[in-house]
Amino acid sequence: MKLKLFLIILSAILIADSKFAQQNYENMAFAGPNGNFVNTGSEIPFSASGKIILFKYKIERSLANQNSWSEVTQLSAPENYSSFLNNIYTLNQQLKDSIPASVLPLELIWKKAKQFERLDSLKYLGNPLIIRMALGVTYLDKETSPNQKYVYKITKLDRDGNSIESFTTNAVSFPGKYQNNLFTIFSKNASDKFIRLTWKADAANSPARFNVFRRENFQDNFSLINPVLIYNSDENQIVVTIVDSLVQKNNTYEYYLLPLDYYQNEGTASDTVTLPAFSFNKIFPPYNIQVEGADSLDGLKLSWSFDNKNDITSLKIFRSVYSEKDFKEIAEVTGFDSIYFDRTAEPMIKYFYYFQINDQFGEVPLSSAKVFGLYQSKQIPPPPFYLHTDSTLTGVKLIWNKPDEYVNTYHIYRNFGNDEILSELSSIKSSDSVIQFIDTTSTLKGDKIYYYSVRAENNSGRLSNFSDTVQVFPKVKAIITTPKLLKGYTLDGKVFLYWENLFPENQNLEGYKVFRKNKANNSSNENFVALFDSLLSPKQNNYVDTSCIAGNDYEYTVKSYDISGAESEYSPYIEITLPTDPVLPPSGLTITNRDNGILIQWDPLISNKIKNVKIFRYERGSEPIQIGNVNADEFQFLDTSTIKDNLYFYFIISVDNYGSESNRSEELGIRRL
Known part of the structure; x- marks a missing residue:
């Protein structure tokens, strides 16, 4: 620790x-x-x-x-x-x-x-x-x-x-000077038990340490404290957070940071932050807000309930003829008030109201829900329109348009099982004309289709019908099962591969790819090359490799892919050696004298793997030389370079499609007539 x-x-x-x-x-x-x-x-x-x-x-x-x-x-x-x-x-x-x-x-x-x-x-x-x-x-x-x-x-x-x-050493004189970038407050959070503050500054001239100073209830001088301090930085900015747990409920505190360099020289202090040790999260805004006509006063009567009377400075009342704009303050009352008469309201005009809670520093941590007066609407609002999705790395984003000006609450529905039955996922409030919601539920899977729909709720609490239903694949990385039990064998110069069928356990399987590499290269998976671009059918758990070369040692592995594009790890590879068929020399060699030379002939070749035939000749006491090269579908060669009365010896060699040569055929000798 x-x-x-x-x-x-x-x-x-x-x-x-x-x-x-x-x-x-x-x-x-x-x-x-x-x-x-x-x-x-x-x-x-x-x-x-x-x-x-x-x-x-x-x-x-x-x-x-x-x-x-x-x-x-x-x-x-x-x-x-x-x-x-x-x-x-x-x-x-x-x-x-x-x-x-x-x-x-x-x-x-x-x-x-x-x-x-x-x-x-x-x-x-x-x-x-x-x-x-x-x-x-x-x-x-x-x-x-x-x-x-x-x-x-x-x-x-x-x-x-x-x-x-x-x-x-270099020349030096004290006191040292340290010029840091100014730390400004970024966020603040208070409760009855702690105060958390975060400052930010540009990353240049980073401090080595920080001193934190505090003053309580605006009395005496600032004193050095030792709160929990959390320091984070990157190439662009420095973020410093302090957590002061030695606070008294409802007391007011002031804080500032003093950066120091490595050699303890003081820099420029941060701005000072003031806030009370009190959590406005415990305050519930005014509720049971009612707006009723008050005929005797020629206006509207607002009534409400409020529980945290001693914890606030005041309640401000705002009014507008629009639900989302042009609100103006019309009154400020104490926390102990529960009725207000709006005598400036005009007949037959719908007014919208809300309450704002104010603390002793004039800040506005909470506001009430908006209510309206004149009549209680019983109309069902239109459903949200133009609902569409955008799958992100953090979840599924839903985007839709506001159906009318009286709607500020939306209920989001989604299927949770493997069927298409929708259940409520969440509800949000928004006054924007275009609303966004991101589903970051941890149960989202990248290999499953999800269906979404949204219902609007107006200011009167009426729910609309369901919007159009949309479907989406999340971009959440799915865990795809790696193919198992890969096996293979060779037959007729081909490699036959097969593996366990994964489709019965994963209906979202899109297919497979087979990878191969020449064992002579190296053992890294990075050198495996896919044998084809498209995917095999998810039900096809076998493949025949016809592009292999006899005599080579190969390693094979397989990957599976689902319908969202996610892929599995490589399966354990297997090694297969493709045997080489021996190259046989042509048979039935004959040689005969002709007027213009010596004709060499042989039987037609049976194997379709022979590419060409080489013809060799020599005389006693000399090395054989190649005198001809014909295609495999030719069965004779005329040697026109002979000399009369000389004794010549001939043999031929087969060459297959991979350049491998056979042994020599039988040798025959003949004297040129």
Whole structure:
């Protein structure tokens, strides 16, 4: 729990102090509010550890541009965990805004420091300023004058006090200046037990920490408090939320944020927010509102019930001749009133009224329902029209048009089972001319058709007939069953595949795709290639691959798809080797002398897998040479390049469609006549 709280506090520091990701000797001194912070390096100066070279840091100071050095201090890391704790507790008292020791994982930090002996190896654990100072790699120099620039020389000393290496820092003077972007209030929420406030600011110049100040009932000065603080940021903005649970019911509180940078310099405070510790959610607006004609007063009588009389400042009454516009305040009464006479109402005009609740700050957290006077309408309103849907990633969006000006409430209906029976899903109030509603019910499934309809309710509580019914597939990702029990075999140079039929258990199944890859490539699923673009029928749980090549080793897998377009994972793949048929040489070889050469002939080829025939010739003592190449449907070749009385030997070879060659045919010899 301590580590989790520490990580929350550290999140702002990690953003604000990204400069420590890499050591830069030209930028190692920084101004604080009461002195200069000097960073010495990444190595933790253990002077009594098991290191081969023991060392400490010597810090010297000079006025800028004078090169007149005086020793400030010598830094070394604490020798043991007890000394490390003493450093932390001492620094907690000295540093104005350090992280409390109670939220730091000190034992883990010390263990990592002893293990690695380098600050950068501690990663986020080494980022808090108090940790750097406690380990002897950062020093706060308070023995300087404000607004005077100083430079520092950092020297690494061995155990005998000899210099190993040194560097000079940048010039620096305190007090430091921190210019943050202004934090403005974004949201506020109050109750009897807590107050929650959220501020926002642009992300540039991110603070490292925040102080929260509060004042109660406008008395005394603001004081520093320690509420729950939640920090979030991205590349565009920073969001800070505080939750103050130490409040008293009905008391009024003021709050503001004070950002600080990594070196405790104060920035520009946020705007101040004022609100009471009271929840208006517990107040129920006026109800049982009645508007009746008061003939004796030449006007209308408004009567109502209201329970929370002591919790508000007043009730304001608004009136208009329109249901949704041009309302004007006509009276303000106390919470204890329950009757008001509108003597300015004119006869035979319908007036609309509503009540507004006001708190002590003039804000308007609640308003009553609108009511009208003159008569009680018994007409059924027209149903919503032009109802249509838009499936979103978060649910199903319904859009429709307002049927008339007296309708402000809508009832949404949907089927919940596998049938088309509609039941009420929700009701909403809206005065917009175009109304939207998003169904984000967790039971929505992407592989199911849903039906929707809407009914309108007018100001008199009358319900319309159902609107047109629409249907939609949600874009909710459906869980599609992966094909199982994939098996296969080879026959006549083809691969026959089959798998378990998923259609009986999923009627929304759209079909399957078969994927293949050559086993010689690699084993990643990314290299599987679909054997066809369209889907197989959902009831076809088999496929014959006719595009495979004899002699290759293949892996096959299958995916299933539903009617919403969702797809399953790859099924477990199977390996299939397509055997190679031997290529046989032509038979029946004969050779005869002809007037213009030697004619080589052979029997017609039986296999339809032979592409061509190669003819070879040689003489005794020489290598065979190819003298011809004919198509498989030719059965002879005339050698016209022979010389009279020479003895020649011939043989032929078959070549199949994949380029594989047969053995030699029988050899025959003949002398050219």
